[in-house]
Amino acid sequence: MGILQLNRIKKQFAQTTVLSNIQLDVEEGELITFLGPSGCGKTTMLRIIAGLETPTEGSVILEGNDVTFWEPEKRNLNMIFQNYALFPHMNVFKNIAYGLKIRGIPKKEIARQVAHALEMVRLEGYENRKPSELSGGQKQRVAIARAIVNNPKVLLLDEPLGALDLQLRRQMQEELKRLQKTLKMTFLYITHDQEEALNLSDRIAVMRDGRLEQVGTPDEIYNRPKNRYVARFVGEANIIESQQGWIAVRRENVQVSASPANGAREAIVLEKSFAGGQMNLRMRLSDQTIVTASRYGINAEFEAGQTVFVYWKPEHAVSIEP
Amino acid sequence: MKKSKIPSIYITILLILMYLPMVFIMVYSLNENKLSTSWTGFSLKWYKMLWEDENLLEGLKNSLILGGLSCLGAAVIGTAGALGMQKIQNRSKRVVEYLSTLPIMVPEIILGMVFMTFFSLIGLKLGMLTLVIAHTAFCVPYLFLQVKARLVGMDPSLEEAARDLGAGPFRVFWDITLPLIAPAICSGAILAFAMSLDDVVISIFVTGAVTNTLPMIIYTQMKLGVTPEINALCTVMLGVTLLLVLISNWVGNLSGRDGRRRSQKK
Amino acid sequence: MKRAKRGAFREKRWILALPMYGFTIVFVACPLIYLFVLSFQTRADIWGVIPEATLENYRDILEPVYIKTFVTSIQMALLVTGCVILAGYPFGYFMAKLPPRWKKNVMMLVMIPFWISALIRMYGWIIIFRANGILDRVLMALHLIDKPLKLLYTYPAVVVGMVYVLLPFMIYSVYSSAEKMDWTLVEAARDLGASKVQAFWTVTFRLTLPGLLSGIILTFIPSMGLFFVADILGGNKILLIGNLIQEQLMKSRNWPFAAALSVVLLILTSAFLWLYQTVTRVRDLEGLL
Numbered sequence: 001m002g003i004l005q006l007n008r009i010k011k012q013f014a015q016t017t018v019l020s021n022i023q024l025d026v027e028e029g030e031l032i033t034f035l036g037p038s039g040c041g042k043t044t045m046l047r048i049i050a051g052l053e054t055p056t057e058g059s060v061i062l063e064g065n066d067v068t069f070w071e072p073e074k075r076n077l078n079m080i081f082q083n084y085a086l087f088p089h090m091n092v093f094k095n096i097a098y099g100l101k102i103r104g105i106p107k108k109e110i111a112r113q114v115a116h117a118l119e120m121v122r123l124e125g126y127e128n129r130k131p132s133e134l135s136g137g138q139k140q141r142v143a144i145a146r147a148i149v150n151n152p153k154v155l156l157l158d159e160p161l162g163a164l165d166l167q168l169r170r171q172m173q174e175e176l177k178r179l180q181k182t183l184k185m186t187f188l189y190i191t192h193d194q195e196e197a198l199n200l201s202d203r204i205a206v207m208r209d210g211r212l213e214q215v216g217t218p219d220e221i222y223n224r225p226k227n228r229y230v231a232r233f234v235g236e237a238n239i240i241e242s243q244q245g246w247i248a249v250r251r252e253n254v255q256v257s258a259s260p261a262n263g264a265r266e267a268i269v270l271e272k273s274f275a276g277g278q279m280n281l282r283m284r285l286s287d288q289t290i291v292t293a294s295r296y297g298i299n300a301e302f303e304a305g306q307t308v309f310v311y312w313k314p315e316h317a318v319s320i321e322p
Numbered sequence: 323m324k325k326s327k328i329p330s331i332y333i334t335i336l337l338i339l340m341y342l343p344m345v346f347i348m349v350y351s352l353n354e355n356k357l358s359t360s361w362t363g364f365s366l367k368w369y370k371m372l373w374e375d376e377n378l379l380e381g382l383k384n385s386l387i388l389g390g391l392s393c394l395g396a397a398v399i400g401t402a403g404a405l406g407m408q409k410i411q412n413r414s415k416r417v418v419e420y421l422s423t424l425p426i427m428v429p430e431i432i433l434g435m436v437f438m439t440f441f442s443l444i445g446l447k448l449g450m451l452t453l454v455i456a457h458t459a460f461c462v463p464y465l466f467l468q469v470k471a472r473l474v475g476m477d478p479s480l481e482e483a484a485r486d487l488g489a490g491p492f493r494v495f496w497d498i499t500l501p502l503i504a505p506a507i508c509s510g511a512i513l514a515f516a517m518s519l520d521d522v523v524i525s526i527f528v529t530g531a532v533t534n535t536l537p538m539i540i541y542t543q544m545k546l547g548v549t550p551e552i553n554a555l556c557t558v559m560l561g562v563t564l565l566l567v568l569i570s571n572w573v574g575n576l577s578g579r580d581g582r583r584r585s586q587k588k
Numbered sequence: 589m590k591r592a593k594r595g596a597f598r599e600k601r602w603i604l605a606l607p608m609y610g611f612t613i614v615f616v617a618c619p620l621i622y623l624f625v626l627s628f629q630t631r632a633d634i635w636g637v638i639p640e641a642t643l644e645n646y647r648d649i650l651e652p653v654y655i656k657t658f659v660t661s662i663q664m665a666l667l668v669t670g671c672v673i674l675a676g677y678p679f680g681y682f683m684a685k686l687p688p689r690w691k692k693n694v695m696m697l698v699m700i701p702f703w704i705s706a707l708i709r710m711y712g713w714i715i716i717f718r719a720n721g722i723l724d725r726v727l728m729a730l731h732l733i734d735k736p737l738k739l740l741y742t743y744p745a746v747v748v749g750m751v752y753v754l755l756p757f758m759i760y761s762v763y764s765s766a767e768k769m770d771w772t773l774v775e776a777a778r779d780l781g782a783s784k785v786q787a788f789w790t791v792t793f794r795l796t797l798p799g800l801l802s803g804i805i806l807t808f809i810p811s812m813g814l815f816f817v818a819d820i821l822g823g824n825k826i827l828l829i830g831n832l833i834q835e836q837l838m839k840s841r842n843w844p845f846a847a848a849l850s851v852v853l854l855i856l857t858s859a860f861l862w863l864y865q866t867v868t869r870v871r872d873l874e875g876l877l
Contacts, residue, residue, distance in 0.1 A: 052482050072485040085483035089501045098497075099487035150487065329682035336679055337697055340755070343712020344704075346722060350715060399607045406605025414609075422612045424620070428857060429813030431830045432623075432850045435837050439626055439847065440619035459615050466608070513703065520705030523816060527837070537705055544707070544820055548714055556708045567703045571696070 001064070003028040003186055004049070004154055009058035011044055011210075018044050019210040022058070026154070031180050031187040035197040035234070036207030042190045043082075045207075046156050049188065050079045063153060073102075077154040078147035082162060084139045086131040092118075092142050093127040099150040117149040120179060137168050148179070154186045161196065173200055194234045198222060206230050223250075227321040238291045239320070246320050253316035254293035256281060256302065257309050264309035267291060269302050283310060344560060351553035368554035378539060378555065385536040388450065389518040392457035397511045399458070400465025401503070408473055423467070425460040433460065434527030441528060449530035456528045457521065461514035468510035472503045509574035516566040520559070623854075627847035637843055645848035654832070654849075661829045665811040668750040672758045672807045675751065677800060680762025681792070684769070698759050706753045710820055713752065717745050717821070741823030749821040750811050758803035765799025766792075798868040805864055809857050829853055 004026040011019040018041045026032055034042040047053040049060055051072035059068040067075055078099070087095050096117055100110045118124050121141035131139060140160060147155055160176075161169045177200055180187050191197050197204050198218045206213045206221060206229075214226040225231035228239050231248035238249045257264065267283035270290070274280070281293045281302060291310055302308055354365035372378055403422070407415055425433055437456045438448070446452055480502070484494040522537040529538065536559065543552055630640040648654065683694055701709060716722045717740040724736040739745050769792070777787040815830030829849060836846035 050482075050486055052486070071490075072482070073488045073490055079483070079486045081479045081483055083477065083479060085477060085479040087480060087484070087498060098484070098489075102488040102493065146487070329678075329685065333679060333682055333686075333694060336675065336755075337694070340697075340701060340752070343709060343716060343752070345712075346715045347708070347712045399611050402604040403608030406602050406608070409601045410605055415605075418605075418609055418612050421616050422608060424616055427861075428854060429810055429830070431813045431815055431833055432853060435833060435846060435850055436619040436623050437615075438837070439843055440615075440622050443622055455615055458611070462608070462611065516703045520703070520707070522705065522707050537707055540711075541707055541816065544711055544714070548718065552711065553715075556711050559708055560704060563704045564700065567700055 002026045003063060004188075005061040006045075006049070007059045007061065009045070009048060009055045009060070011041070011048065011053065012056045017210055019048075019055070022210075022212055024205060024212065024215065026186060026188065028186055029184050030202040031177070031189060031200060032203045032205060033189045033191060033197040033201040034205050034207055035191060035194060037192055037233075040207045041210040042207050043158055046079065046158050046188065046190055049154075050077065050156055051075050052079075076152055077156060078150055078152040079156040080143050080147050080158065080160045082158045082160070084131075084143040086134075086139055086142055086146070088131050090131075091127065092123070092129050092131070092134075095131070095142055096146045096149050098146065103150075113149055114145075117145040120148065120182075121145045121175075136164055137172065140164065140172060144176075144179070148183060148185065152185070154188060157187060157189045159190050159192070161191075169196070176200065198234070204234075206233060208233075224318050225320060231318070231320055236292070238289075240285070240289055240291065240317075241287065242317070244317075244319055247317040248320050249291075249312045249317055251280070251292050251294035253312050254291060255311050255313075256283075256293050257311075258301070258306075260309050261311055264311035267308055267310050269304050269306045269308055271304055272302065283308065285310070347553055347560065348557045351550065351557040353550065353553075356550060368550040369558075371551055372554050372558070375551070377534075378536070381534050381536040381539045384450070384533055385519055388453050388457060388535060389515045391454045392461050392518045393511050393515040395454065395458040396461030396465045396514050397507060400462045400510065401469050401507050403462070403466050404469035404473055404503075405499075407470070419466075423463045426463045430521075430523040434524040437524065438527040447530065448528055449533050452528045452530075453525060453533060453535070456524050457518045460521075460524065461518060464514045464517065465507065465510040468506045468513075469503050472506035476502055505573050509570040512566050512570035512573065516563050516570070519566075520563060623847050623850060626844055627851045629844045629847075631842050631844050642844075645844045646852075648845055649848060649852060657827050657829060657832050660827065661812045664747070664750070664826075664828060665808050667747055668754065668811040669804055669808045671747065671751045672754050673800070673804065676755050676758030676803060677762050677796075680759045680799065680803075681766050681796065683759070683763050684766035685771075695763075698756055698763075701756050702760075706814075707816065707820075709752065710749055710817060713745070713749055713821060714740060717748075740821065741825060743822070743826060746818050746822040746826050749817045750814060753814065753817060754807040754811060757806040761803035761806060762796055762799040765796040769795045801864050801868060805860050809860060812853060812856075 002025045006022050006024040006026075009019055009022040010017070022045060024032075034045060036042050044053060048055050051067070051070055051074075054069060059066050061067070062075060062077065087098070090098070093114055096114045097110045100113060105113075114127070115124075118126065121144050123138065123141050123145065126134070126138065126142075131142070134142065143160070157176075161172050164172060173196060176187075179185075189197075189200060198221075201218055203215060203217055204221045205215045208229055214221060214230045216224075221230060221234050225234065225237065225248055228246065228248070231237040231239060235250060238251065238254060240247055240249060260266075265285055267285050269281060269283050271282040272279065273282070278294050281295075283291050283293070285291055293310065351368055352364055352366070353361055354367070355362040407419065428436075433456075437452070437459070441448060441452045441455075446455075476499075480498055481494050484498045485491075489497060520537060522535075522541050525535050525538055526541070529535070536555070540552060540555060540559075543549065626637065627645055628641050628643070630638045630642050630644065632638050649658075683691065683698070686694060714721075719736045719738045719740065721740070723739065724733070727733045727737065728735075773791050773795070774787050777791045778784070782790060812828060813830040813833075815828060815834050818826045818828050818831055833846050833849050833853075836842045836849065
């Protein structure tokens with residue numbers, strides 16, 4: 001049994017069902033990501049775990065205790081809010097010390113632990129700054145320090161990097177990964193960015209409309225998507241109907257040639273575009289399915305309107321639920 | 323586009339006109355001449371006379387008690403009201419909010435008469451108590467609206483974060499909510515105090531025979547004409563109000579930048 | 589059991605609103621209701637009221653003497669409002685275009701009179717207007733007049749006093765509207781070929797209309813009730829609804845009639861507010877607080 005279990009959780013607000021039948025077992029020390037578009041219920045899920053909402057049905061088990069109806073302050077876990085939620089009237093030190101102070105830890109010990117936490121997030125010397133005097137990235141670090149200083153069993157992170165620019169985001173991803181490995185803390189991470197999820201996670205839970213579509217390692221999610229939705233959402237795979245039924249083929253696994261090959265299907269090139277250092281070739285198969293192929297720096301010889309032949313290795317075709 | 327000078331000139335002239343009457347009051351209060359039609363020399367004797375006027379000192383005492391009590395009452399009712407209303411989501415809320423702001427919407431004279439007739443109906447003897455009730459009624463909206471605006475602008479995840487970090491509900495209120503709304507309470511309370519200190523219309527209706535406040539004394543004397551004592555008294559009142567407004571403004575701005583909901587999410 | 593306990597604080601915080609509910613109902617709603625009841629009661633011969641339903645009080649309002657008061661009041665209110673618009677609209681408009689540093693200071697200067705007793709501000713005008721007062725002396729020194737104007741206790745004095753008291757409301761209302769306005773819209777209008785005047789009329793004026801209307805309400809309604817201005821600067825010569833109510837209440841002791849007058853004034857007030865909300869579709873008065 002893992003450190004945290006979600007048992008058949010269901011949440012309704014008035015008439016709308018936000019979550020239905022969420023079942024998940026979180027292992028101690030893993031970094032698990034809830035991945036899904038905005039409005040899929042992932043934040044609600046996190047808030048239920050934190051105790052800021054109660055589920056309509058189901059239960060939350062933390063370290064073997066049913067904490068479903070426990071007050072948030074009683075749970076041995078902490079959350080990092082999307083907008084950081086730093087207390088504006090307290091300086092960085094007081095913000096980080098807040099949780100420790102509440103637990104009645106002696107002043108000296110608080111000072112030591114806060115200093116340590118600041119060191120962990122590389123913000124030494126910022127103790128006396130007010131949150132309004134910090135940049136977005138610094139606020140983020142304070143929010144992380146404020147949570148990890150309490151040494152929670154589970155850390156909940158609600159799109160923590162959502163407000164940062166791309167470069168800073170990449171950097172923070174690495175730091176979060178490093179932190180998680182050093183602290184050996186369980187991280188529950190929310191994001192809508194599939195790249196971030198693939199990069200960070202030990203496991204990914206793909207969510208849609210309040211349901212878990214698939215739970216697995218990044219490799220499983222990426223290479224063996226269970227259904228059309230996961231295949232599309234993670235890495236924008238091609239969904240093609242073949243003799244074996246519906247299959248998903250990654251863009252980079254689609255081969256294109258000018259001459260017919262064995263088992264290849266005829267297609268017309270619709271558009272050639274260049275994005276992120278790779279060439280994307282959009283093509284239409286005879287059954288009107290659109291197929292995209294991506295390659296680094298090749299395919300220059302094909303032009304829009306040209307008839308081509310596409311094929312893929314059998315091991316790259318993953319059959320999915322229709 | 324070329325910058326025209328007309329707007330600044332216009333604004334300046336109008337502002338001068340707005341403040342001129344007040345400046346005259348101040349200047350004349352320092353005039354030695356009793357008739358105050360012509361300037362005969364600088365003197366502080368009218369201020370000294372004020373200080374020796376038993377009647378005025380009594381009025382001052384009443385005004386301060388009245389202002390203090392009604393501002394305190396309004397602070398408690400208004401602040402608690404704003405905090406509680408946040409958790410109420412039904413029709414009654416809108417009705418009560420609307421009703422509670424009526425005292426600053428309806429003409430003062432009607433408010434005065436409404437209170438006077440009602441107090442006589444329920445048999446409350448007119449005096450300090452009725453003054454305090456009436457003043458509290460028109461002070462509540464200032465507190466309520468200020469605190470409410472502040473609460474609306476407050477990021478709800480701050481309270482949640484505190485709970486998440488282990489604080490119980492009352493601790494959260496004490497550590498997070500209260501410090502963040504404190505500037506609003508202070509600035510609202512000071513304004514309410516200033517309003518109570520200056521009110522004359524409502525007071526006239528709900529006061530008894532013996533309880534006179536400072537503005538009421540001024541009003542009665544003013545109808546009799548211009549005297550140097552009123553000049554001095556008005557100057558004092560002007561100064562006090564000005565000070566209160568400036569303090570309120572300063573307190574209100576003190577941490578005005580902090581704790582607002584971040585609107586630019588991305 | 590645990591479920592009931594959870595979120596107890598969050599759900600129970602509404603209790604804090606109870607004092608406000610209580611106070612508002614007892615000391616705002618009830619007195620107002622009583623005002624309506626009172627306006628339908630009969631005046632006792634000597635003192636007080638008899639709980640006898642009658643429409644007499646409302647019928648009395650229609651008597652020529654009182655109708656005249658209403659007409660005077662409304663004329664006065666129209667005149668005052670007109671002056672306030674002329675002086676206050678450009679002020680609020682210009683103010684919104686000031687550089688931010690100046691804006692803050694001017695704002696402060698406009699707000700201060702809000703909090704200073706109208707009575708005291710009025711008093712300054714007595715000094716200015718009275719016979720041989722500042723105004724007379726200045727004008728005589730400039731040889732514009734040869735004998736004192738004696739403006740105090742005249743109609744113009746009352747108008748000036750009211751405009752003076754109510755001007756900040758208009759300025760502030762117009763300013764809040766103009767401040768919120770997106771000035772690039774004006775530039776867009778100019779870009780599309782509108783002249784300065786056309787751009788002002790089609791864009792600026794339309795967008796500041798809510799502020800202007802709220803300023804009108806905030807001046808029109810009070811100018812019918814500001815009895816003490818007429819009292820102090822008009823010297824009992826000019827009788828407005830406010831004065832009439834006060835007189836009926838304090839001197840004639842005819843409470844039901846005073847109540848009926850108040851009800852009419854209240855209905856006028858609500859009608860204006862309703863009209864404002866329907867026209868502008870704004871719930872709160874622009875610039876109020």
